[in-house]
Each structure stands twice: as structure tokens, then as C-alpha cells.
Amino acid sequence: MNIDGKNVSLKRKDEIKQKIQQLQNEGKRIPKLVVILVGNNQASQVYVRNKEKACAYVGMLSEIMRLDESVLEDELIQVIERLNHDETVDGILVQLPLPQHIHEEKILDLIDPKKDVDGFHPINVAKLFLGQDGLVPCTPQGMMVLLDEIHYDLTGKEVVVVGRSNIVGKPVSLLCLQRNATVTIAHSRTENLKEVCQRADVLIAAIGQAKFFTKDYVKPGAVVLDVGMDRDENDKLCGDVDYQDVKDIVSYITPVPGGIGPMTIAMLLENTLKAYYNREE
Numbered sequence: 001m002n003i004d005g006k007n008v009s010l011k012r013k014d015e016i017k018q019k020i021q022q023l024q025n026e027g028k029r030i031p032k033l034v035v036i037l038v039g040n041n042q043a044s045q046v047y048v049r050n051k052e053k054a055c056a057y058v059g060m061l062s063e064i065m066r067l068d069e070s071v072l073e074d075e076l077i078q079v080i081e082r083l084n085h086d087e088t089v090d091g092i093l094v095q096l097p098l099p100q101h102i103h104e105e106k107i108l109d110l111i112d113p114k115k116d117v118d119g120f121h122p123i124n125v126a127k128l129f130l131g132q133d134g135l136v137p138c139t140p141q142g143m144m145v146l147l148d149e150i151h152y153d154l155t156g157k158e159v160v161v162v163g164r165s166n167i168v169g170k171p172v173s174l175l176c177l178q179r180n181a182t183v184t185i186a187h188s189r190t191e192n193l194k195e196v197c198q199r200a201d202v203l204i205a206a207i208g209q210a211k212f213f214t215k216d217y218v219k220p221g222a223v224v225l226d227v228g229m230d231r232d233e234n235d236k237l238c239g240d241v242d243y244q245d246v247k248d249i250v251s252y253i254t255p256v257p258g259g260i261g262p263m264t265i266a267m268l269l270e271n272t273l274k275a276y277y278n279r280e281e
């Protein structure tokens with residue numbers, strides 16, 4: 001069965017919309033997200049536009065700062081420092097990937113952790129590691145919401161996460177561990193990947209290869225969460241999982257599009273609202 005991320009994200013957005021409506025009625029300041037987009041990467045353009053639309057939908061203020069591909073690292077640093085000090089800004093997101101000449105880590109470390117709605121700053125990463133309250137990366141958080149949606153209890157379950165990125169693989173592994181799952185983090189160097197994946201009650205596919213996971217990777221009845229945003233042989237959007245091949249043996253699967261992607265954006269709005277409340281109190 002499909003897990004309808006689009007619908008769940010809509011429910012979450014409607015809840016946020018109500019909260020912002022309430023702030024408005026009380027004459028309070030409205031939360032604001034700033035997205036910095038460097039260069040003109042095709043996919044990034046689409047994602048950033050989706051973020052802008054989502055902000056408009058819930059009544060959140062947003063600003064997209066489009067910087068030229070050739071912007072100097074020092075200029076970008078100045079922009080972030082200005083936003084860090086701007087009292088009207090609650091969330092700052094630097095769209096990745098950045099151009100080669102800009103040091104990604106240096107930029108992410110500079111964002112005020114209180115405004116770090118991506119949850120990529122070392123302070124927020126450490127808080128997640130320690131199980132303390134902080135801003136949690138959007139995609140992993142969206143996956144937990146989808147598991148809640150199907151009332152799936154991870155306690156004692158075998159989760160196999162394939163992919164070890166700082167953005168998805170590592171943080172989602174920690175969230176599953178927090179929920180008492182037995183977690184395996186597999187990756188490109190894992191031996192016997194098929195056998196490892198076959199053990200999974202929950203398979204999290206986050207490797208960025210179109211339709212890589214066929215039914216011989218999936219245990220019958222497993223829950224499959226597909227983080228892929230890939231293009232198939234016809235240049236159509238698809239996931240890391242071969243949906244047609246596995247759909248009849250899984251208990252639940254997130255489709256691409258309409259699964260994890262929309263949840264990422266809903267969680268970004270939630271994080272921005274959380275950053276707002278934290279800053280206001």
C-alpha cells in the first residue's frame with residue numbers, strides 16, 4: 001500500500017496555516033524563512049520554488065535570495081551574517097549543492113544554530129546525537145511522521161538504512177535508534193547488500209540511483225521508504241526503489257513523487273515555526 005506523503009504533508013501544512021492565522025489574529029510578528037540559492041542548478045530551482053509556494057500556502061513570510069554562480073565565498077558569508085542578525089528572520093536555508101569554489105562546511109557552520117532550519121549545523125547535529133531538543137533535518141523527520149501515520153512501532157524492528165549522508169542516512173539512523181529499532185547503516189562498500197536488505201522490516205533507500213532496489217532486496221511485508229529523487233531512462237522522476245517490481249510484496253511504500261519529497265517541505269515549515277517560537281520566548 002502507498003503511504004501518501006502528499007496528503008500527510010497537506011494535513012501538516014493546514015495545521016501550520018492555522019497557527020500562523022492565530023499569530024496574525026493576535027497581532028504578532030509572522031515567521032519568516034529565507035532561502036539562499038546560489039547559481040542556477042535546474043533541480044534546485046524547482047525545489048526552491050516549491051518551498052516558496054509552501055510558505056505562501058501557510059501564510060509564512062519567505063524570501064528567496066538568488067546569488068550568481070560566481071559569488072565569492074566572502075560575499076555569501078556576509079549575507080549569512082546579516083541574516084543571522086536580522087530579527088525578522090527565523091529560518092535560514094542555504095540550498096545545496098553549492099558551487100565548487102564555495103566551502104560547504106564553512107558556510108553551514110556559520111548559520112546561527114537557532115535559525116538552522118535544515119538541522120545541518122554541528123550544534124544541532126550534536127543535539128540529535130545526544131537526544132536533546134534541537135532542529136532536526138527535514139527529510140528524516142518527515143520519514144518518522146510517515147511511520148507515525150501508519151502507526152508503525154519501530155521498537156525491536158530491523159531497520160536497514162542504505163546511504164550514509166549527513167543529510168539523510170546518518171540522521172534517520174539516529175531517529176530510528178531513538179525509537180528502539182535495531183539499525184544497520186549500509187552503503188556503497190557494504191558486502192552482501194542484498195542479504196543485508198532482505199533482513200529489513202523497514203528499508204530506507206537513500207543512495208541516489210534510479211530504481212536500484214528490486215524485489216530481491218526486499219523482505220515480503222516490509223515497509224519501504226524511498227528517499228531517491230532520480231531520473232529514469234525516459235527522464236521521468238523516480239526513486240531509488242523499483243516501485244513496479246516491489247509494490248506487490250511490500251506492506252507499505254512511499255511513492256516518488258508524492259512520498260518523502262513533500263514531507264521534507266512540510267517539515268521545513270514546522271522547523272521554521274519551531275525556530276520562531278524558540279526565538280520569541
Ligand SMILES: Nc1nc(=O)c2c([nH]1)NC[C@@H]1CN(c3ccc(C(=O)N[C@@H](CCC(=O)O)C(=O)O)cc3)C=[N+]21
Pocket residue numbers: 046047050093094095096097118138229237256257258259260261262264265
Ligand atoms: N539545504 C538544503 N535543504 C534541503 O532540504 C535540500 C537541499 N538543500 N538540496 C536538495 C534537497 C532535495 N530536496 C527536496 C525537497 C522536496 C522535494 C519534492 O517536493 N519532491 C516532489 C516532486 C518535485 C518535482 O516535481 O521535481 C515529490 O517527491 O513529490 C524534492 C527534493 C530538498 N533538499
